[in-house]
Amino acid sequence: PQSNGSIERQNQGIIKAIAGAKQDGINWKQALDIYVHTHNTLKPHSRLGVTPFELLVGWKYRGTFVSLWDSSEQIDRDEIRDKDAEAKLTSKKFADNRRGAKESDIAVGDIVLMATTKKIKTDPTFSKERFAVIARDGAKVIVQSDRGVQYARNIQDLKRIPKSGINSQDSSKDSDEEDHFPANHSEHGELINTDSERRDDLGGPANSRPKRDIRKPERFKNMFM
Incomplete structure (x- = not known):
């Protein structure tokens, strides 16, 4: 869903550019090239305050004429990383609060159920077989069945049994x-x-x-x- 959201957000600008080109009678391919050039070189990122071109080469876009270039300072990449991390943390807190997310309490020694692939809508989400948690490293959990078979799963695919x-x-x-x-x-x-x-x-x-x-x-x- 996060990837789909970013794509839909990017499509908004593309659709506006093509719609404006259609109204002005301009070829939509030419309007799309202008939009991409503006997005990459002239329009700063709302979260970072710099353009993708600056992140790539280290300085602002100065055009194609060398004689008109002005001396510019190098961007501070460490400061940009700090801004990016702070903005992402703020967005994460907002999303977690909106979705009611919380830390998983699954620990080593717990008995859990494993999520299964649904073939039809009426299939159960979790299997009947029980698994014992033998190791956990962040979101990666290793479980073991009664037969001794071990599986590595993401923590969101497991449900602890009280x-x-x-x-x-x-x-x-x-x-x-x-x-x-x-x-x-x-x-x-x-x-x-x-x-x-x-x-x-x-x-x-x-x-x-x-x-x-x-x-x-x-x-x-x-x-x-």
Whole structure:
């Protein structure tokens, strides 16, 4: 998204230049060359205060006639780097505040889920398999599966499982491993009567449903059927 945003911002100036050339009856290729020349040599960057030409050669653009050149001082590249870093830090703080970004709390020893590639929209974002974090270096995280296979992933592709969730899933696994009895059997293997069998004991049908009284129409009272 950041790259697309910078491209769209650059396209605004190009579209304005071509639209102006169309209105003035100028060839759009010539207008595009003028725009690129102005952008590279005459228009200072809003964040750095210098043009791309100055960053490339170290001094301001002085035209093609050497006799008209004036002596100019070299630009201070260290100062420009400091301005660039300060402006980028300010933009980062603004973007993080706007998006609600925060530092990830994934650390070594945590149990995480790994993001998977979605083939269709209804596919889950994360896999069911669990991974253990064995190393982390900034945004790079190395995880290991239960089979011993290691993967290197970006931290945004991982989701930490809370300890409460791990304990609850472990307890559910333990309960699943215990002996299960059928719904109509007791713990000692004795057969338990279900509702249908109870109704049979009472003399009623097993699957009885309430029915309304069926009466013949009035016109069929005197007829033998």
